[in-house]
Amino acid sequence: MDSTQSIPNEEIHDLKEGLGDGLVKAIKQLQEGMNGLQKHQKITNSTLQQFLEQINVITSLPKNRRVIGGVLLVGGGVLLFTAYMIKNRLQNKSLEDKPRSLPMHPSAEPVQILLPEPWRKIHPTETDIPKIKEFYRRKIVDICHDKGMKLNILLLGEGASGKSSFINSCQTALGQSGSISQIATVLDGSSDSVTKHLEVHGMQVKDDGGQEHIPVRLFDCRGLLDEKRGVQTQDIINICDGHVKDKYEIRPDTPINISDPKYREKSRKKDKIHCIVYVMDAQNQNGDNFVGQKVRDQFEEVKRYLSRSGNPQLTLLTKIDRLGIRHMDKIFYDQRVKECCEMASSFLGFSLGCVLPQANYCEEVIPSVEKDLITLFNIWKIMESAKSYVQKTSAMTESVPM
Ligand SMILES: Nc1nc2c(ncn2[C@@H]2O[C@H](COP(=O)(O)OP(=O)(O)OP(=O)(O)O)[C@@H](O)[C@H]2O)c(=O)[nH]1
Ligand SMILES: [Mg+2]
Known part of the structure; x- marks a missing residue:
């Protein structure tokens, strides 16, 4: 129908x-x-x-x-x-x-953060990291074979900047024991300096015949903080001049007294500091202020004092792992690390070559080749600077027991 x-x-x-x-x-x-x-x-x-x-x-x-x-x-x-x-x-x-997110490198780092060429070449070949590690350990051991030379290195920096952790990282990388060294005390979250004494640490390296001492001594110092909690500039100068003995308790309110049993009145060349390392936390690049004004003033005073004697001065930029780097073997390709080192270099007025980026062991339970490699390179570089200063001034002509 x-x-x-x-x-x-x-x-x-x-x-x-x-x-x-x-x-x-x-x-x-x-x-x-x-x-x-x-x-x-x-x-x-x-x-x-x-x-x-x-x-x-x-x-x-x-x-x-x-x-x-x-x-x-x-x-x-x-x-x-x-x-x-x-x-x-x-x-x-x-x-x-919308702007696209950064294209990713095969290693999952954004390509413009990873440079095509390393901004610093630290080893001749890049194919075999364990071999390179061994290359630096060998160089460090070879410094030791130079006629009983002793090298004194002072680590100076703000509280919690990573001075003691660097000492542990050095011993971990040199010792090859398979565990993280804890020869220096490191604690989390202290508002005061954890290291309260001048602590002198010798290093051991594993050689064919077992562990042997190498003639480098790392001087750990109370952190620089404010007037009430930090080490005084006069104490730093006394340490550099070899007047302060191991285990001296550094008091923030007063510098060492010449009547103190830990005061060495007549210091010899072998007691003096041969290289000073300013330790700065890479995370503190607030603008370009790595340390507070008080600490900066102290750095400047020490720098001026040491520049008279031509004592080598380097910067160790710790905690670079906190800059967001995923692969520690890529730090010398990383734009962020480069920029941070450049800022540190202009902050202290040192050349870029005097700034050493470092990632210390802190949470790990076993060592990694990448952190070992960075640490070995840095300690070798520090020792080389100290060695040329010693050679230049002929400061170390006598043999000193560790
Ligand atoms: N992620 C990371 N943490 C670090 C590094 N270095 C040190 N730390 C941490 O920073 C804190 C302070 O480290 P310390 O080595 O005690 O610093 P310090 O300069 O000796 O400090 P004081 O003795 O207090 O003056 C600890 O929690 C360490 O685990 C690093 O390279 N990376
Ligand atoms: Mg400490």
Whole structure:
């Protein structure tokens, strides 16, 4: 039966007027809303317009209620689908407009952070890290074979900058015992300096015949802090000049008294410091302020004093692992480490070559070749500087028991 015959003409007209116009109105409203979203999406306008016309045509046909209902259902579905697609396209477009995150290097470091060439070459070949490690250990041992030479190194820096941890890292890398050395005391979260005495640490290296001492002594010192808690500049100068003996308790309020049993009145050349290392925390690059003003002033005073005697002065930039570096074997490719070293170099007025980035052992339970390698390179570099100073001044002509 022809379906139009069962519906009176007026009814069809009303239906068309009612549903058709209502639908057209709704579509128009939706279209207006979408136009706002579609600044860049001309395609959507024409799609909607075509759809609108189709609906108009269909609703004007004299069909029965079921046909019209079906049309509305399908039309509504298509409409929702179209709106969904438009929304997705607009979202994708806005994501495309945002700056992309950095493309990743195969090693998962962003490429512009890892430089194509190392900013500092620390070893001749890069293919076999354990072999390179051995190369530096051998160089360090060879320094020792130079006619009983003794090298005194003073580590000077703010409290918690990593002085004692560096001593432990050196012994770990040199000792090859398979565990982390704890010859110097390191504690977390102390507001005062953990190291309160002048502590002189000898180093041992594992050689073919077992452990043997090497003629380097690392002087650990109370941290520089404020007037109430830090080491006094006069004490630092006395240490550099060899007047302070091992285990002297450094008092923040007063420098060593010449009547103190730990005061060495007549210091010999072998008691003096042959290289001073300013230890700074790489995380503290607040602008370019690695240390507070009080500590900076003390550094400057010590620098001025030592520059008269030509004593080598280096900077150890600790905690570089906290700069967000994932692969410790990539630190000399890392732009962040380079920039941090440059800041440290201009902060203290030393050349970039005098700044040594360091990542100490702190949470590990076993040593890693990468940290061992950095540490060995740094201690070797420090010892080389001390050695040339000693040679230059002929300071160490006598043999000294460790
Ligand atoms: N992540 C990281 N932590 C470090 C590093 N060096 C030291 N630390 C941590 O920093 C804190 C202080 O280290 P210490 O070695 O005691 O510092 P210090 O300069 O001897 O401090 P004082 O003796 O208090 O003057 C400890 O929690 C160490 O584990 C490093 O290179 N990386
Ligand atoms: Mg300490």
